[in-house]
Amino acid sequence: MTKPKVLISDKMDPNAAKIFAERGCDVDVITGKTPEELKAIIGQYDGLAIRSATKVTKEILDAAPNLKVIGRAGIGVDNVDIPYASSKGVVVMNTPFGNSITTAEHAIAMIMALARQIPEADRRTQAGEWPKNDFMGIEVTGKTLGLIGAGNIGSIVASRAQGLKMKVIAYDPFLTEDRAIEMGIEKVDLDTLLSRADFVSLHTPLTDQTRNILSRERLENAKPGIRIVNCARGGLIDEVALKDLLLSGQVAGAALDVFEKEPPAPDHPLFGTPGFICTPHLGASTTEAQVNVALQVAEQISDFLVNGGVTNALNMPSLSAEEAPKLKPYMALAEKLGSLVGQLSHGNLEKISIEREGAAASLNGKPITGAVLAGFMRRYSDSVNMVNAPYLARERGLDVREVRHDREGVYHTLVRVTVETSQGPRSVAGTLFGDAAPRLVEIFGIGIEADLAGHMLYIVNEDAPGFIGRIGTLLGQAGINIGTFHLGRRQAGGEAVLLLSVDQPINEELVQQAAKIEGVKMVKALEF
CATH class of the missing domain: 3.30.70.260 (ACT domain)
Incomplete structure (x- = not known):
């Protein structure tokens, strides 16, 4: 049996290559290639391990007919064309937990630096001055921290800020009330957050919806004297507006670890602006984080290529290597059923139920539900995948219900998808023939056997x-x-x-x- 071939195209901890070899992969470490040079060699590889330097574009993917998986050692995947990778059948993974603590700690450090004006005080003191009377800081104790994004990193920032006796509020469309209560924070809308927060820390990916989420208008209407920290992604803040509002005093301070264009030009408008501090994208730059993400991406890619396990995937549900062979045909069936009921139902649908009975009831239901929603939500958007489909469903107010029946009916295994319409419930059902071939067996109460x-x-x-x-x-x-x-x-x-x-x-x-x-x-x- 031929071993899967993996290319490590960016610098990372050398132990990553050892993990690939130990787990049954042939690995090449070839870094610093230009896009044209990468295109010339990528066709021979099944897996690609990257950091932020390698840009996986449409052109690279078109030159990679054998590529099955891309693993990003880190959380951000702005350098990967995920929709096109999905269309080519390439799984995209990241390592969202490997540098979460490191990035969260950097955000807290930026908050403290802003509160006490540490960089400027250090610069002037080392220049021979003793400007003790020129720096009057503020305490963070009792202040309100507003989080834009309360996921992995945001939740750690919340915990650390609470340890500093800060009150934490958060804007995150995907944050549930139960999760907010569990974290001890208050969920608010964005305008409320900006009107109440003394500090704002961003922890959201850069998407069409979040680009310039801190626009000029929002910053002008924010609480006067607000201080802003961004250790997430460049492009979330209108940088020109930020300079103007720092000069006017509407924004008391800003600390950026990321910029819209990196590295920023030497004449970047924010450089030299009073109240502004920055670092060169150091959020994940600790020894521990660099080792962790390299080892994790190697483990994830090799597990996928050798065993079929999917961990931290961005364009399909995660499943263990043991579950993968059993769940793959069910996921194919579920996606087809979701697509069918989505194409045949009309109007604003508010409820969808995914029922499993027989052998299907004993399986991990999350990938099955994710596959149903991926198929169903394509009635609204072509860019839906098994990861973002649940969030898109939640944004549209879709009530998703999962039901598991212990009973076994006419079929030894069955998945049923039902939506509530203005004409009443509409249901489709399918099974697997030979535990492998998806087959429709019922449509809106009428028995019919068909391939989809x-x-x-x-x-x-x-x-x-x-x-x-x-x-x-x-x-x-x-x-x-x-x-x-x-x-x-x-x-x-x-x-x-x-x-x-x-x-x-x-x-x-x-x-x-x-x-x-x-x-x-x-x-x-x-x-x-």
């Missing part, structure tokens, strides 16, 4: 002689070749369902023509 793949046409019609011939004639005249034909009905002469696969996409004009056929109640083109 490629281009399909769904028709609800009155069960009557000659109907199938009319549909076949229509498709034949349009030059559409039928791959498979699946039929189901409630009773003879009643409502029937036709689900057929075709070799080409079905356009809207053909759908309208099919809808005009006598006895047709509904027609829908589907894509899987």
Whole structure:
């Protein structure tokens, strides 16, 4: 059996290469390559281990037909084109916990530096001055810290700040009330946070939604004298506006470890501004963190390539190496069922239920639920994956329910997905044939056995002689070749369902023509 090949393309602890070798991978350490040089060699590798220097672009991914996994030693993945990697079937992982403490501690250090003006006091003292009367700091005790983002790092900052007797409030769309209570913090909206906080610390990724989250307008309406810390990502703050508001005194101080463009230009507008301090992206720069993230990424990549385990993945649910073989066919089934019910349901859907019975009930339900939501939420966005689908569902107010039944019914294993619509519940169900092949077995209460793949046409019609011939004639005249034909009905002469696969996409004009056929109640083109 050929060993998986892994490339380490950025400098990291040498023990990472040892872990790859010990766990059954061939590893090459080749750092400092230009994009063109990396494109020339990446095609031979199954795995890629990176830090922040390597940019994994569309061009790099197109040159990597064998690539199966990318592992980022660290938390930020701005240098990886995740949507395109997903479309190429490449798993993207990071190590979100390896440098969490280090980055959180740096944020706390920045808060203290701002409170006591330490950098400027140090510079002037070492220059031979004794400017004791020029520096009047503030205590952090009793002050309010506002966290923008309360995930891994933000929660550690909250804990450390509470140890300094600060009151902590947080804005995070994904923070639940129960989790906020558990952390001992108050969940608020962004405007409330900025109106109340004495210090603001950012701990959120850079996305289209968070870019310039601290805009000029928001900073102008913030509490006068606010102090801002950013050890997360450049681009979260309007840097030009920040300079103006530091000069006006609206913002009393700002400490940045990250910039929108790194390294920043020597004439960056914030440099030299009173009340501004900065560090050169040192959030993760401790000996412990560098070792931890390197070892973790090596363990995760090798576990995936050798055993099929998925840990800290950003574009699919995590599952252990032991679970992976059993869960993969279920995840394929679940995603198809979610996609089907999403494509066939109309209006604003508020509830979705994922039920597992028989053999499915004994499995880890999270990847199955994640797969259902990934398929279902594509009715709203093409960029949904198994990781962000639950958050997108929560943002839209979707009530997600997971139900596990101990009973075993007609099928030895079954997954059922039900959504609540204005016309009542709509349910689809599927099973695995031979514990491997996903198969639809029920659609909206009608029994039907079908594969869900490629281009399909769904028709609800009155069960009557000659109907199938009319549909076949229509498709034949349009030059559409039928791959498979699946039929189901409630009773003879009643409502029937036709689900057929075709070799080409079905356009809207053909759908309208099919809808005009006598006895047709509904027609829908589907894509899987």
